[in-house]
Amino acid sequence: MLEQKQIDQLSTIINKYQKQKGALIPLLQEAQRIFNYLPMDALSMIGKGLKIPLSNIYGVVTFYSAFHLTPHGKYSITACRGTGCQVKGGKKILHTIKETIGINEGETTDDLMFSLDTVSCLGACALAPVMVINKDYFGKMTAEKVKTIIGQYRAG
Numbered sequence: 001m002l003e004q005k006q007i008d009q010l011s012t013i014i015n016k017y018q019k020q021k022g023a024l025i026p027l028l029q030e031a032q033r034i035f036n037y038l039p040m041d042a043l044s045m046i047g048k049g050l051k052i053p054l055s056n057i058y059g060v061v062t063f064y065s066a067f068h069l070t071p072h073g074k075y076s077i078t079a080c081r082g083t084g085c086q087v088k089g090g091k092k093i094l095h096t097i098k099e100t101i102g103i104n105e106g107e108t109t110d111d112l113m114f115s116l117d118t119v120s121c122l123g124a125c126a127l128a129p130v131m132v133i134n135k136d137y138f139g140k141m142t143a144e145k146v147k148t149i150i151g152q153y154r155a156g
C-alpha cells in the first residue's frame with residue numbers, strides 16, 4: 001500500500017509530466033526516488049496519468065536495469081565483476097561487501113538500508129577495484145576501505 005504522502009508526491013510528478021512527450025522514463029526515475037523502487041500501484045497511477053497501458057510501462061521498467069520492481073535499499077551498492085577490477089582484487093571486495101552487509105548480489109537487507117548488485121564494468125577501470133554507492137564512486141578499494149565506507153553510510 002502506498003502512503004498518502006507518497007501518493008501526493010507521485011500525483012504532483014505525474015501532473016508535471018502529463019503533457020510532455022517522452023515523459024515516461026524521467027517520470028519513472030522520479031517515482032523511483034520516492035519509493036526506492038517502483039510498486040505496481042505507482043505504475044498503475046502513472047499509466048492512468050499518462051494514458052499509457054500498464055503492459056507498456058511494465059515493458060520499459062523490466063527493460064532497464066536501473067528500475068526495480070521490488071523494494072530496494074536506501075543505498076544501492078554496485079560492485080564490479082569486470083576483468084580490470086578482478087585482477088586488482090575485485091573478488092575480495094565483493095566478498096567483503098557481502099560479508100559486511102550480510103546479503104548476496106540481487107538482494108536487499110531487511111532494514112531496506114542496502115541493496116547489492118554487480119555489473120561487468122563501472123567505466124572507471126583506472127580506479128580498479130571499484131565500488132559505487134548510489135552515484136558515488138569509490139576507487140582503489142581494499143577490504144578495510146569497504147568496511148569503513150559502509151560503516152559511514154550505515155551511521156548516516
Ligand code: FES
Nearest residue numbers: 080082084085122
Ligand atoms: S572492470 Fe571494473 S570498472 Fe571497469
